Amino acid sequence: MKWFGFIPKERPRPQESPAMSRSSARPDDLQDREPPRWPVLAGATALLLLAGLGGYTAGVFVSENRAQVEEMSVVSGILVQPEGAPDEAEEPEEEPEEETHPAGIDPEVSYALLSVHGGRAVDVAGAAQDNGAHVHLWDRHDDEHQQWRFVPVDDGFYEILGVASGKLLEFPATPDPETGEGASLLSRTGAPEQQWRVIEVGDGVVRLVNRADGQALGNQDGEEENRTLLTPAEDEGHPHQQWRLVPVG
Template sequence: MTVSTIHPAGRGGRRRRVTALAGAALVATTALAVADAPAASAATPDTNATYVFVNRHSGKAMDLWEWSTADNAPVNQFARNDLAVQQWRFVSVGSGYYQVRSVHSGKVLQVPDANNGSFLVQATSSSSNTRQHFRLADSDSGYVRFINRHSNKALDVWEWSTADGGRIAQYDDLDGWNQQWQLATVGGTTPPPTGAWPTPTGQTAVNGTVAVSGTYDGGMRRFCCIGDGGQEEDQDPMFRLVNGATLQNVIIGAPAGDGVHCEGSCTLRNVWWEDVGEDAATFRGSGSPTFLVDGGGARSASDKVFQHNGAGTLTIQNFQASNFGTFYRSCGNCSTQYRRNVVIRNVTLTRPGNTVAGINTNYGDTARFTGVTIVNDSSRAMVICRKYTGNSSGNEPTQVGTGADGTNCFYSASDLTYR
């Protein structure tokens, strides 16, 4: 028997078949794993659940590109973040078929025609349109395939892409890993963080900035102290992270100087600021850096918690903060300005607090909010999204508005909880 690995076609329509000893070994191993796996259960989705669809090959999620609400907007893959743009619900149309509806846009998945290689889009719901009907076919290990009723073809990560923005198309049902999807349930399962702060396991004296490359794990020790605890500009940071570095499991004591500086893409995981000095963290770098703050908390930031001076996208999730001025600020008067994006999800913010996010609309900044819980704000005084006209001259920026607008500030009432 000839063993081969099958990949999707190029854009010209050819389907590539690669046969090699390495490929044969890989497929043979997979075949053994499949033989030993328990039989998959019938692929019947819960129409009351909200799902994220994660591709088995790429590990990325089905994503409504650029948060579009327009008909015929592309549906691609992107790193999983569980935001509304990656959330989907099944709507039964009978006979085992379903429409797949976006939580963000309210539109449904649709294939344009019956041709191999046609890219997946969203469209206004029409229950009689069979191009919007999908059934789920079981694969092994709990994965499923989406089979379209009109074309009888499977949804396929095109050309076996592993890149953010990789297109999703339809192709003959070959049951390849790029056609297999995990149905991960989301929504209401992870409460926003709140409550007790961690107890330090010890204390480390800091006399100057600590340079971090690679991953630095502080073991939940308190690092102290630097600076005078004031709001003076240009204080030294306690930690400076080079591009690509990770700082985790750290408690930053007071005085904290200017907290943490990221000189490019970085990850701050389970980092706690007991008393913010100038800022908790500042994010720098040109190009398209990506920054992640995952877990942790900050207290007593009389000005800002997170300051975004460079370009790129900052995601803040599973975080708590109390007694602050502004939770996130895109720099309003830096000498070099960029378009900046922030995603704030699953956070608990306790007043006193003035503003969740401040952005510059003239540079095209965006702020997206989901799962934001605000405590002690019965009068709804905290501004969710404050908009400015920024400048590069060093002058104070001018405020031009507040609130959701579908262009720069993205949220709805369901994204906010007050208690």
């Protein structure tokens, strides 16, 4: 008996095309054929580093320039304030110091000069207004020929101005034949004989010392009666060399 079996016929294998051959190549072959990527990455990294370093360098350069500009501005003294900055406060102007005078003397005020020794007033004899009119003691009545003003000169000295005549009290450089060295009136000359230092004793009382010879104005021989002349003497602070200032007028 014959056994008939079915034997399948082997199909022929298709031939591979060139494209299929390339696609079925081994991975190692592909890696060998692809160009390496590390040079690209290295170049990109280098560019980034260069960009960063350039920005940093530019920032440092700008900061240094800015500092130099500020320093130059301060040194040159023409620094301009930034916008919105508060204005510097202006310093208040110093007020001139008010001039002070001994015993509270006010050059705008007229005074009676009363002798501490006896209380009589410095008076122009006969209310005369001529040059050479002599000055003596008299009872106080506050008429203009008993009124005096203190005019500041320099170095603490004053002129003593008669209100009635506008002439100045002085110790004459040449004594008068009638009154001797007694005080008298004379038009302003600017001579030291017409200038007096006012020395405060206290409580509105002063001594009057002549600039020319340093002698003090006082009652002749320490007298206190009417018509007593006013003569120079060494300044010893006696009561008849002290005068009370009484505002009048």
